[in-house]
Amino acid sequence: MTQHCPPRLTRRSFLSTMSAALLAGTAGPALARDYPGGTLPWNAYSSEPPTQIVPGGWKFFTPAEAATVEAIVDRLIPEDDLSVGGKDAGCAVYIDRQLTTFYGSSDRLYMQGPFKPGLPTQGYQGEWTNAERYRRGLGAIAKYLNANKSGATFASLSDEDKDAFLKDMEAGKVELPDDVDAKAFFALILGNTMEGFFADPVYGGNKDMASWKMLGFPGARYDYREYVSKHNQPFPLPPVSIAGAMNWKAK
Numbered sequence: 001m002t003q004h005c006p007p008r009l010t011r012r013s014f015l016s017t018m019s020a021a022l023l024a025g026t027a028g029p030a031l032a033r034d035y036p037g038g039t040l041p042w043n044a045y046s047s048e049p050p051t052q053i054v055p056g057g058w059k060f061f062t063p064a065e066a067a068t069v070e071a072i073v074d075r076l077i078p079e080d081d082l083s084v085g086g087k088d089a090g091c092a093v094y095i096d097r098q099l100t101t102f103y104g105s106s107d108r109l110y111m112q113g114p115f116k117p118g119l120p121t122q123g124y125q126g127e128w129t130n131a132e133r134y135r136r137g138l139g140a141i142a143k144y145l146n147a148n149k150s151g152a153t154f155a156s157l158s159d160e161d162k163d164a165f166l167k168d169m170e171a172g173k174v175e176l177p178d179d180v181d182a183k184a185f186f187a188l189i190l191g192n193t194m195e196g197f198f199a200d201p202v203y204g205g206n207k208d209m210a211s212w213k214m215l216g217f218p219g220a221r222y223d224y225r226e227y228v229s230k231h232n233q234p235f236p237l238p239p240v241s242i243a244g245a246m247n248w249k250a251k
Helices: 011-025 063-076 091-098 130-148 159-170 182-198 207-215
Strands: none
Touching: 063 091, 063 130, 063 159, 063 182, 091 182, 130 182, 159 182, 182 207
């Protein structure tokens, strides 16, 4: 059951109240230290942060599959004057690496059946793991285009034809072979592309924190006390990844 704040408690007042409570709880030794000019009040990298994903090669996709995914993410998030496109942001790398984890194997999902069509609010209810959905979905796209576009691949289509095909997938107007639901597969890859574009760069996407810089999102900075009361003002510092900033590194 979801708990909601009382109607009179605005989001800003709630966050301000929580910030005050947290600061009050740490007002002793933590506030006495002059960070960032002094010693950090915690041991950098003493926990177990996510493993930094680096580009280079494909861990799940075949070269042909990777070319298709890179072309798709670049049309879902095309380059413009605000940011790089989905390919240069590393969205395909993010998806590739996720599919080698429990996300790809669906280990944390109930996969024993029965498998029956669910309500739109229930999401995917089928028997294929996420890795299988990608393998089958990309294979079905290749077969469909080979049969209906004179042997073309998705990556070889013009941008206009790519967009038209993706729109037809989104609308469920494309009948892909091998029992692949085009609309459901489009929703899957769209969601993963968005995750790769906006997630922390430690997971392989959002290269150089491009989307965070575009939005003005500060990322995983340690201390906001100096700025918490400065409402409606742009945050003046660059974003920081979970991997930390250079001045956090152990000497």
